[in-house]
Every structure is written in C-alpha cells, then in structure tokens.
Amino acid sequence: MQQRRVGGSGLQVSRLGLGTMTWGRDTDEHEARESLIAFAEAGGTLVDTAAGYTDGESEALLGRLVGDVVARDEIVLATKAGVSRRSGERVVNTSRGHLLASLDASLRRLGVDHVDLWQVHTWSSASPLEETLAALDRAVSSGRTSYVGISNYTGWQTARAATWQQAVPGRTPLVSTQVEYSLLNRSVEREVLPAAVATGLGLFPWSPLGRGVLTGKYRGGTPVDSRGASPTFAGFVGAYLEESSARVVEAVARAAEGLGWTPLEVALVWVRDRPGVTAPIVGARTAAQLRGSLGLEEKSLPTELVRALDDVSQRSA
Template identity: 70%
Template structure:
C-alpha cells in the first residue's frame, strides 16, 4: 500500500526479493494504493527482479480518484476499466486474483459480480474475490455465484483482522468458512499499533505521523489498544519473540485464514514479519490473547 508513497522503487525491489526468496508468493496491490504508483512499481519489478510466474498477483478495483475526488463504486464499467488500467501498469495480460475492493450501495450486486465473471471469461483474471464486505454481503455474493450456472465462484475475501479488530469473527468468518472463501486479513498488525511503536508517542517515521494516514491510525490509539499491546508485550517477552511475531502468529492461525497481508515500509520490517513462519504460538498464550482482546 505504501509503495510509491513511503516506499520507493529501490526499497520495494529489496522487499520483493526478500519476500520471494523466503518462499512468499501472494503480492496484493490496487489502483487506490498511491493512485496507481504501487502497481507501476510492481510492474517494473516483475520479470526483472523476480520472475512473473513466481508471484501470485492480486489487485482490486472499485476505489480510486476521479476529477480529484475519491470514489467508491463497483459498476461494470468502473471495474473492467480499472482492471484494464491495472494490467497496463503491471505490464501483464492477466492477474491471478481480481477483487472488488468495496461494496457499493449505488450499484446492483449482480452487476459487480457480472464484471468479475467477465474478468475471468475474458482471460484477464484467473480467480476473483471480494474485499470489505460484511457478513450478509459476503454470503449474498458467494451464494449468488454458486447458485447461477456458469458463474465464477468467489475464491477469497479480504478483511481487516487483528487482535485490535476482531469484528469479522461474528459473521464474516462463519460465512467464509461455510461458503469456501479463503480469508486474507489486512492490517494484521492493527495498522501498526501492535508493533508497540506507539506506546510512548508517535514516531516521526510512522504512518501515524503522516498527515494523509494519521486518520487511519488514530482510531486504534485507545486505552483498550494499550491493554492489548501490554499483554502482547508480556507474551513476546516470555517467548523471546518480537511483538510482530506474536501478533502475526495469532492472526495466521485463526480458523479460515489463508495468510495475513503485511504492508511493511522497509525490508527490515518485512523480514521481521517473515520470521513468524518459524513460529507456533503455545495454546495457553493464544487463549490469553483471546481473552484480553475479546470484542
């Protein structure tokens, strides 16, 4: 998400190299990330820094800027025009996963889903998914795709999920499990708060200090968050792990989760996240974190 804004192409190249060398595959982007700069940088790196076939490439449409104003719209035209523009920026003829970035009350659901179907039937996408859909929206969309012959089943849903935000456990996770959707949690580190970096203030290099992103972080800088971060810190100290490893391991091992999506600003941050693959949380630590973070 920060590629093209807080992460330049050189650092992005280092991140992508480290990620693939560690065995990583899924790279998720969107037009909305740095107004297309994220996709442009990724496109320049594919085939030069890492082979295209080594990456499961995912992007999204439905959020962007039009005439200087942010829009949230998933009409057939917007979705397919957005996909075509993404393909040009990425320098590829298809993506592996194409997702509706948001739900839109202004557009009939069947129109949005028809655009996803066309993306597959036209060869521009191999699989399709949704993002930021509530439980009933997830169930409705997935059921529609299953019920109508010839439709492309939804493969995934991308939702915010962390120790600080467990709301999807009520309806989204059960719907995803029942209907066969893999869950890709975004902001598994609680928008950076679970790293512990905000315990004594706001670091100047953090997203919380960025005027354009402070509003994204501020809602999670609460007394409840502080309590959860303290518990996370105690668990990390006891295990000899970092806070990042504990927080990511907790999300990764939740039922229905395929893989947390991390948005590291630096290669060092990414490598700390990748280290979690060697970790497995003891059940008693998981239970304690469940208790302190219960919604």
C-alpha cells in the same frame, strides 16, 4: 514458506502475503525492490496491490519489478478495483463498465496480460450486485484473471455475493475475501468469517498488526517517522491509540518477552493461525521492517498464550 489453498479453490498462495499500499508514496522503488527480493527469498508468493493504491503508482512500481526481481510465474499477482481518488476524494464505483476498464488499466500498469486474483475493493449499493459480479464473470471468461474475490464486505454482503455466484452453473465462484482482522479488530469473527467459511472463501486479513500499533512502537508516544505521524495515516492509526487497545498491546508485549519474540511476531502468528485464515497481508514501509515478518515459519504460539490473548482482546471481537 508453507502454501495454503485459497478457500475451496485450486489456487495456492504463501501463508503470508505482501501488501503494497504504500508503494509509490512512502515506499520508493529501492525499498520496494528490496522488499520483493526478501519476500521471494523467504518463499512468499502472494503479492497484493490495487488500482486505488497511490493513484495506480503501486501497480506501476510493481509492474516494473515483476520479471526483473522475480519471475511472473513465481508469484500470485492480486489486485483490486472499485476504489479510486479524484482531487483527493475517495470515489467508489463498482459498475460493470468501470470495473472492467479499471482492470484493463491495471494490466497495463502491471505489464501483464492477466492477474491471478482480481478483487472488488469494496461494496457499493450504487450499482446492482448482479452487475458488479457480472464484471467478475467477464474478467475470467476473457482471460484477464484466473480467480476472483471480494474485499471489505460485511457478513451478509459476503454471503449474498458468494451465494449468487454459486446459484447458477456458469458463473465464476468467488474464492476469497479480504478484510481487516487483528487482535485490535476481531469484529470479522461475528459474521464475516463464518460467512466466508460457510461459502468456501479463503480469508486474507489486512492490517494484521493493528495498523502498526501491535508492534509496540507507539507505547511511548508517536515516533516522528511512523505512519501515526504521517498526515495521510494519522487518523487511520489514531483509531487504535486508546486505552482498550493499550491493554492488548501490553499483553502482546508481555507474551513476546516471555517467548523471546518480538511483539510483531506474536501478533502476526496469532492472526495467521486463526481458523479460516488463508494469509495475512503485511504491508511494510521498508524492506528492514518487512524482514521482521519473514522469520515466522517455524513459530507457533503455545495454546495457553492464545487463550490469554483471546481473552484480553475480547472487546475487539
């Protein structure tokens, strides 16, 4: 798999990342193991998790596999901090003390002494930005991470954070931002993507398959074994099961039929090859689902199809 530099940094990752949000809940250890094996065999290196995924079990499960399934130095290990759940409620805390304590807990669960990329999971106005970013400086200077980034920041938040880190020598520059981006949600193109490009950040799209809707699996209804039928993800997926999204899904399906591809392949190649994108993060519940995303290395969309998909998805831009 082709490797790409992350923004203006020296960090290199595979141009497709493996997401682990469902590990420890919908994805058991057997499926996680098979997924990691398939990903590594395809040349994938970027593996992304977070302290807030399944209350830390995603990190713990990944930690049990690193060194067993794949050597530590053969992957780029990325995690996030700042979001957790207490009694089922989402809690955001980006204070310096909380972030560094969360990083230490992540390292214990992962069974490593450092991660390659540590990201602030989301913006919070409850903590001063300079305090949040000071935690990133400390994480790098103490050797707990090699690079730092952000996630789910708006355009002005991205520009402010990146510029703050670049303003004074000695601060650790941000190298990446992770945001939702797909044919069903192109809103990042208005401000986030230009801000990332202008400040030298690589961009990792999450949910590049439109929360699974772009695979076409929901065209005839909601399958009982899908995320859309899960109490945890029904609302998350349901946001894209409306008429305007259906038109995009049908266009993707027609393009796939004409190329002899799957709709998944069309949607994923489209976002992978967008200007400014480093690597889409693909999260599959099973290894079989993941393998459908791993045969894209030699594929690229014809220019006329890219234009057609751009036109039909313009409402999501």
